[in-house]
Amino acid sequence: MSEFDFIDRYFTQRFSGLNRKNDRVQLGIGDDAAILSWRNSNQLVVSSDLLSSGKHFFTDARPYDVGFKSLAVNLSDMAAMGAQPLAFTLSVALSESPCLSWWDGFSQGLFTIASQFNCPLIGGDTTACEHSVGPIISITIFGELPNNTSGLLRSGVKPSDDLWVSGLPGKARLGLLFEACRRGLLNRFLPVSEHAVFTHFESILPETLRQECVLALHQPQPHVTLGIELRALAHSAIDLSDGLSGDLRHMLQQSQCGAVVEQHLIDALWCNWYFGCVDFLPWLRQIFLVGGDDYTLCFSADPKWRESLLALSSRLTIPLNRIGVAQQSRLFELSDSQRREPIQLHSFDHFLS
Amino acid sequence: MSEFDFIDRYFTQRFSGLNRKNDRVQLGIGDDAAILSWRNSNQLVVSSDLLSSGKHFFTDARPYDVGFKSLAVNLSDMAAMGAQPLAFTLSVALSESPCLSWWDGFSQGLFTIASQFNCPLIGGDTTACEHSVGPIISITIFGELPNNTSGLLRSGVKPSDDLWVSGLPGKARLGLLFEACRRGLLNRFLPVSEHAVFTHFESILPETLRQECVLALHQPQPHVTLGIELRALAHSAIDLSDGLSGDLRHMLQQSQCGAVVEQHLIDALWCNWYFGCVDFLPWLRQIFLVGGDDYTLCFSADPKWRESLLALSSRLTIPLNRIGVAQQSRLFELSDSQRREPIQLHSFDHFLS
Numbered sequence: 001m002s003e004f005d006f007i008d009r010y011f012t013q014r015f016s017g018l019n020r021k022n023d024r025v026q027l028g029i030g031d032d033a034a035i036l037s038w039r040n041s042n043q044l045v046v047s048s049d050l051l052s053s054g055k056h057f058f059t060d061a062r063p064y065d066v067g068f069k070s071l072a073v074n075l076s077d078m079a080a081m082g083a084q085p086l087a088f089t090l091s092v093a094l095s096e097s098p099c100l101s102w103w104d105g106f107s108q109g110l111f112t113i114a115s116q117f118n119c120p121l122i123g124g125d126t127t128a129c130e131h132s133v134g135p136i137i138s139i140t141i142f143g144e145l146p147n148n149t150s151g152l153l154r155s156g157v158k159p160s161d162d163l164w165v166s167g168l169p170g171k172a173r174l175g176l177l178f179e180a181c182r183r184g185l186l187n188r189f190l191p192v193s194e195h196a197v198f199t200h201f202e203s204i205l206p207e208t209l210r211q212e213c214v215l216a217l218h219q220p221q222p223h224v225t226l227g228i229e230l231r232a233l234a235h236s237a238i239d240l241s242d243g244l245s246g247d248l249r250h251m252l253q254q255s256q257c258g259a260v261v262e263q264h265l266i267d268a269l270w271c272n273w274y275f276g277c278v279d280f281l282p283w284l285r286q287i288f289l290v291g292g293d294d295y296t297l298c299f300s301a302d303p304k305w306r307e308s309l310l311a312l313s314s315r316l317t318i319p320l321n322r323i324g325v326a327q328q329s330r331l332f333e334l335s336d337s338q339r340r341e342p343i344q345l346h347s348f349d350h351f352l353s
Numbered sequence: 354m355s356e357f358d359f360i361d362r363y364f365t366q367r368f369s370g371l372n373r374k375n376d377r378v379q380l381g382i383g384d385d386a387a388i389l390s391w392r393n394s395n396q397l398v399v400s401s402d403l404l405s406s407g408k409h410f411f412t413d414a415r416p417y418d419v420g421f422k423s424l425a426v427n428l429s430d431m432a433a434m435g436a437q438p439l440a441f442t443l444s445v446a447l448s449e450s451p452c453l454s455w456w457d458g459f460s461q462g463l464f465t466i467a468s469q470f471n472c473p474l475i476g477g478d479t480t481a482c483e484h485s486v487g488p489i490i491s492i493t494i495f496g497e498l499p500n501n502t503s504g505l506l507r508s509g510v511k512p513s514d515d516l517w518v519s520g521l522p523g524k525a526r527l528g529l530l531f532e533a534c535r536r537g538l539l540n541r542f543l544p545v546s547e548h549a550v551f552t553h554f555e556s557i558l559p560e561t562l563r564q565e566c567v568l569a570l571h572q573p574q575p576h577v578t579l580g581i582e583l584r585a586l587a588h589s590a591i592d593l594s595d596g597l598s599g600d601l602r603h604m605l606q607q608s609q610c611g612a613v614v615e616q617h618l619i620d621a622l623w624c625n626w627y628f629g630c631v632d633f634l635p636w637l638r639q640i641f642l643v644g645g646d647d648y649t650l651c652f653s654a655d656p657k658w659r660e661s662l663l664a665l666s667s668r669l670t671i672p673l674n675r676i677g678v679a680q681q682s683r684l685f686e687l688s689d690s691q692r693r694e695p696i697q698l699h700s701f702d703h704f705l706s
Contacts, residue, residue: 026396026503030507030607031434031506031607032434032507033398033399033400033430033433033434033436033494033504034398036397037500038394038395038396039394040393040394041390041391041392041393041394042391043388043391044388044389044397045386045387046386046388046389046475046476046495047386047387047442048443048444048491049478050445050446050480051480052481077386078386080386081384081386083386089400091401091403093403093489124401124403125401125402125403125491127404136489138444138478138491140399140442140444140493142397142495147391150379151380153384254384
């Protein structure tokens with residue numbers, strides 16, 4: 001199968017209906033470049049993510065999930081900017097003999113989420129790798145922002161802002177641990193000293209909640225609509241890809257301030273999700289902070305917007321919860337009723353892991 | 354070195370001056386996404402290219418050249434659309450222990466051509482590969498087109514249009530053969546039956562012209578300004594990446610017509626470049642048609658623009674030459690004074706090679 005046949009069969013054909021329905025696509029796949037029409041003087045928002053087999057997903061991950069998640073993580077970057085996604089390009093490095101059923105599943109997952117967000121595939125490239133590697137997937141996504149807004153930058157946190165999270169950071173990390181355990185790979189992701197508490201936790205968690213965690217890992221739902229609504233309410237936002245403590249620290253550093261995260265607010269999130277986890281809160285707090293692969297949002301907002309944000313939460317049926325406040329001091333701390341302790345950086349760094 | 358340090362050292366620092374000078378970059382590297390300001394209702398033009406070591410360049414290629422060429426091939430896609438390049442994103446898949454001097458050279462080459470075209474790097478991603486592979490480089494480039502133009506599409510060729518090429522297609526292929534020969538890899542790129550004619554040709558070619566071919570391979574100069582000017586003169590354009598016969602065939606197929614390429618016009622191009630090559634014309638014609646990696650343009654235009662195009666050629670100091678005419682019949686032929694023969698498809702397909 002030639003490169004052209006491959007692209008045509010798995011991508012051009014599958015996406016052509018979506019692209020025709022989208023009135024912004026003037027020219028899609030098949031020329032030297034794609035052309036999108038543009039409205040007024042809206043700003044162009046661009047983000048790129050690169051995912052590789054064995055690093056961002058298990059080598060035996062379902063191809064549907066890989067396709068779904070590859071675009072989801074890019075949509076999440078648009079969400080974190082408050083941008084409306086428009087379209088994306090996809091480049092894939094394949095082994096010399098690509099497994100065609102794998103690419104069929106991949107493009108189905110990709111198409112599912114692309115359709116959900118009306119975000120067409122408008123171009124890309126493929127190349128064969130010299131060595132036998134799992135697929136490497138490079139997506140660049142484009143969105144737009146009205147020209148009178150600066151978007152939700154990482155640098156906008158103001159001291160005394162409330163700090164909020166959407167969804168439940170850490171749930172995808174639990175999903176990762178469940179999936180790793182099933183494959184006998186738990187050692188790669190969890191110190192041996194924590195295996196007992198993990199095994200006990202897994203044994204008491206209802207199966208539906210276990211599946212919810214696995215789904216959060218494999219098919220994250222980017223909070224795009226939330227991001228757009230937050231333009232009017234939040235000062236700053238970041239999407240949680242590398243774990244809350246690391247990602248929030250980036251946002252605080254770029255905003256030149258610190259924060260106090262309240263332990264009881266984290267505990268309330270977990271208990272609200274599943275009251276039976278009350279005995280595991282010290283361990284779950286770490287999972288919350290280390291996290292990784294959440295693709296939910298962390299944002300800061302003036303305290304005057306608390307009610308508006310709770311109303312937004314119920315309108316969008318996305319959990320929005322306060323976890324603490326920003327502070328002038330550059331310290332980044334976890335507080336309980338007795339004391340404050342510095343939060344260690346436990347970032348989920350794909351590059352180092 | 355962490356991912357953040359790596360990006361900062363080789364990319365953010367080097368490009369920050371260029372990005373500050375560019376008034377379109379509202380937000381560059383370092384947030385969830387980049388933001389570009391937009392003028393009026395210009396259309397957005399997007400293209401992605403993926404380059405892998407051992408496939409698009411020799412594994413021992415100079416890193417400077419790899420950086421230079423990676424962006425050049427993307428700029429060439431903008432040229433082929435008649436679009437003004439604006440900015441690009443870069444994603445790289447690295448081995449676990451990247452060779453830092455390699456990335457230093459790479460980013461210098463990339464920065465050189467980015468500065469030449471005032472095309473800033475606004476974002477991207479890195480990932481470590483599970484296996485030991487050469488670097489895989491994914492670039493997505495953005496450009497703009499006035500909203501009253503359709504750009505230079507592949508589908509615009511009209512029967513009786515002149516067919517033109519910019520530069521000298523085949524020169525990069527000669528460069529590839531010289532470089533392959535020096536590495537003892539000629540067999541990979543040339544049938545044994547042609548080794549004698551190649552060796553003879555190399556022996557008679559002046560050293561400066563040999564070097565010109567090698568430079569055309571390693572540091573192609575995309576014809577961006579030409580592309581923009583052609584919006585007013587050409588019906589259709591494609592950039593020559595996979596070889597003239599394959600690329601022109603794509604353009605003809607999408608335009609639902611055929612073409613006659615005149616042998617004497619090809620011969621004139623070679624003789625004009627180096628008169629001493631007159632004894633090698635049958636072989637050089639094949640090199641011209643098979644080519645690959647040229648990153649010059651092939652375009653079609655109404656015959657009434659011949660003089661304007663020759664004037665443009667001398668104004669831009671870029672050779673523009675007619676090579677034939679399009680025809681209503683779907684045949685794609687090479688003609689000499691006696692006869693016409695169908696042109697075989699000898700595409701330089703990175704995917705299959």
